[in-house]
Amino acid sequence: MDVSTETQDNAPRRRGRRPAGEDTRRALLEAARRSFAENGFAGATVRAMATEAGVDAAMVNHWFGGKEGLFAAAMELPVDPKQISEMLLTGPLEEMGERIVRTFLGVWDGAGGGAFVALMRSASSNENAARMLREFISTMVFGPIAKRVGPDRPDLRASLCGTQIAGLGMVRYVIKLEPLASADHDTLATSVGPNLQRYLTGDLGL
Amino acid sequence: MDVSTETQDNAPRRRGRRPAGEDTRRALLEAARRSFAENGFAGATVRAMATEAGVDAAMVNHWFGGKEGLFAAAMELPVDPKQISEMLLTGPLEEMGERIVRTFLGVWDGAGGGAFVALMRSASSNENAARMLREFISTMVFGPIAKRVGPDRPDLRASLCGTQIAGLGMVRYVIKLEPLASADHDTLATSVGPNLQRYLTGDLGL
Structure with a gap:
């Protein structure tokens, strides 16, 4: 969360005058999105x-901590996807499903849910945003995890995990359906976790 | 599907001149949405x-087959939610999860997926559309089913089913993540069905 605030906008410290680098930082984010x-x-x-943004490549590391961080900032994700993967892969394999639920709820609730709603609005009206979300699920978060822990069909398992996590966000933050919208993290980790666990490591029946 | 084409727009038969009832039908749909x-x-x-649309209440039955059909038309759903519930409740209880997957994929694929994308776009940018989707999940489809077959916590079970089905649509039609986006219905019924079955009739661990 602190990382996000820091990389997205330094406004609180700088309000009143625009720092020299802000325009190039913005140009870099635009070039990155494209x-x-x-x-x-x-x-x-x-x-x-x-190059397109007219900045030195070293500034990407300085501002965003690398390519993943730049992607996260370009997508306006509240955290770096590399950090998410690391959190998910730390701990017992059989608790991975619950951990996924807790990690995403922590990130989304921390950002107030609004970031998720904005992401869904972009993805459903803009093919570029949809593509970036595809990359987020397949290349950055669930793809690598499913390749590491899934007994077979890692790509299908990754996309099945995507259905559960995207749907959890939809119902909690967009549709706001009770009692799920205000359920605590323990209730959701216990009820949703085993379904994600089956998608990752269970028998899919195929 | 035929119902939808018929109730949404009679353009193919009527192109060229506007029938007398079309304006009142449109006014009724607007009053219904509001x-x-x-x-x-x-x-x-x-x-x-x-009354608000200036038509006789009998026309609602004539045009839309009743309040549910009017709701479906106002939400631009491809089928009447009452028909969906009936399809889901017909057949063995232990196959309900798979049946839900097949029914929704049949409806959505039949409508080309575009209707689902439009629904998600509306829901993520408009609180009224989100509320209607809430009603669709809780009052019309999964709520009644969970009350009938769930051993406990029917409202939580209904919203959990909502996460899986909304997420399935998101990944298949909006994010278009492979291999799920072009997986056949058998593959998805087999892999997703048991997770819905757990949400409806299984032990949630709570």
Whole structure:
């Protein structure tokens, strides 16, 4: 959360005058959005995005901590997807489903839910945003996890996890259906976790 | 599907001149959207909506087959939610999870997926649309089913089913993540069905 506030906007410390680097930082985010959308996460290069924005590639590390952080900022994600993967892979395998629920709820509730609503609005009206969400699920979060822990069909398992997590966010923050919208994290980890666990490590019946 | 084409727009048969009833039919749909959004499905009355649109309440039955059909048309759903519930409740209880997956995929794929994308776009940018989707899940489809087959906590079970079905639609039609986006109905019924079954009739661990 602190990371996000820091990288998204330093306004609280700088209000009143615009720092020299702000325009180039904004230009870099625009170049990143365009390039990630056109080339995908793997195809987009930090060097090309930096060149397009007229900044040194080293500034990407300085401002965003690397390519993943730049992607997160370009998508207006509240946290870096690399951090999410690390959190999910730390701890017992059989509790991974519950951990996924707790991690996402922590990130989303921490950001007030509004970031998720904005993401869904973008994804459902803009193919570039949809593509970035695809990358987020498949390349950054659930793809690597399913490849590591899934007994078979990692790509299908990753997309099944995507259905449960995207739907959890939809019902909690967009549709706001009770009692789920105000259920505590323990209730949701216990009720939703085993379903994610089956998608990751269970028998899919196929 | 035929019902939807018929009730949404009779353009193919009528192109070229506007029939006398079309303006009042449109006025009725507008009154319905406003009233369902303001009062919820239970609170909205057919009589008040018809009066507001300046039509006889009998026309609601004639045009839409009743209040549920009017709701479906106002939400631009491809089928009447009452028909969905009936399909889901017909057949063995232990296959209900798979049946839910097959029914929704049949409806959505039949409508080309675009209707689902439009629904998500509305719900994430408009509180009225979100409220109607809430009613659809809780009052019309999963709420009644969970009350009938769930051993406990029917409202939580209904909203959990909502997460899985909304997420399935998001990943298949909005995010379009492969291999799920083009997986056949058998694969999805087998892999997703048991998770819905647990939400409806299983032990939630609470």
